[in-house]
Amino acid sequence: MMPIAAMRMRRPAPAASLESQVIDLFGAGTYAGAMYRAGLDTVFQDDAGATPGAVDQPGGRILDLSGNVRHQTQTTATARPYLRESGGRWYLEFDGVDDFMVSAFAPSMLGNTVHLFMAQNTTAGAYASQVLNFCVRVGNTHYAGLGVRQSTNAVLAQVREAAAPPSTTRITAGGAVTPGVPHVLHAAVTPTAIELDLDGASQGSTALSDPVGTGGNASIGFQTAFGNGPLYGYSAYGALAIRRDLTTDQVALVSAWLASLAGVSL
Amino acid sequence: MSWAHRNIFVPADLAPLARMLAAGLSPAGAGMLVVGASPTTAGPATYFISSGPIQPQFAAAIADPALLYEAAVAAGVMVTFEDCVELVSRSDVSTDAPRDALARLGLVLVDVEAHE
Secondary structure, three states: OOOHHHHHHHOOOHHHHHHHHHHHOOOOOOOOEEEEEOOOOOEEOOOOOOOEOOOOOEOOEEOOOOOOOOOEEOOOHHHOOEEEEEOOEEEEEEOOOOOOEEOOOEEOOEOEOEEEEEEEEEOOOOOOOOEEEEEEEOOOOEEEEEEEOOOOOEEEEEEEEOOEEEEEEEEEEEEEOOOOOOEEEEEEEOOOEEEEEEOOEEEEEEEOOOOOOOOOEEOEEEOOOOOOEOOOOEEEEEEEEEEOOOOHHHHHHHHHHHHHHHOOOO | OOOEEEEEEEEHHHHHHHHHHHHHHOHHHOOOOOEEEEOOOOOOOOEEEEEEEEOHHHHHHOOOHHHHHHHHHHHOOOOOHHHHHHHHHHOEEEOOOHHHHHHHHOOEEEOOOOOO
């Protein structure tokens, strides 16, 4: 019979193992981007990171696990999400009114394919407008994001110019998401196209009507509801942005990591 | 540190005063009350809302004009006691979730940045 100690040593630790492999995708900071996971070890109550996170307390700072030091912070107390735990899963709960977190500006994300990933669920059934729950600026005037679209409740990936909404190009997934049910979203953004996956299934690709230009600085952040009307909120289990080409297997790896955080079956 | 959840509606005409007070009382108060609310999506904003965790001493102060004035004086914020009375009496402060507070007052969010 195998000793218990040996059995424990051989028992896989899926989440931790996956996370370690995902971190390796950043090549010790070789590739620009950021990586976040909600948890007691990654969230602080204050923006300075002085007070450790606790369940049902605010999240003022969430650590970037990628090695690129793009920790997201929120200095305004009431704009901080709450760190929640349910069924052993951790998430940041954004209220849909004024909550958001951002990282410091950093070199542009443009230059390769930019991949965005997020595990989230929605907490309301009527959405204020289309919202981008996880965003990254990819050039002088463009940013890309993942979120949920107004009225149809469908997940979306979007690229738009910061100052010119008519240039928005977006892909919307075919089916509406159900409030309270987590999903893993993935978008791949090139200077000329964007494609979207929902829970590992492709939703297609769309050419950008306004190609992304060069230059600029990148900001990465969790956003919340923007737009007139009813309230929208969401929960974020984890998110990742990386500027590099990824293989299909690498995309699957990141998706599996996020799925393990949110309890999503891919 | 323990925090207190508060949902705060301030009448639009008092929002500049409230923002100045919030920022003066604590650095974590800067940036509050920038999201508008109105009976209709057409606006204009009749209230400004902040919802989330605040420090317990501020939770007490925003419910009591005397405490609010005392805190403002201590922080060097230039307001009158009458300002504090008006702010507390005309604002809606509760422990409600924002969705519940909006429904209770018959308000919806307005004049925030639209990404559509």
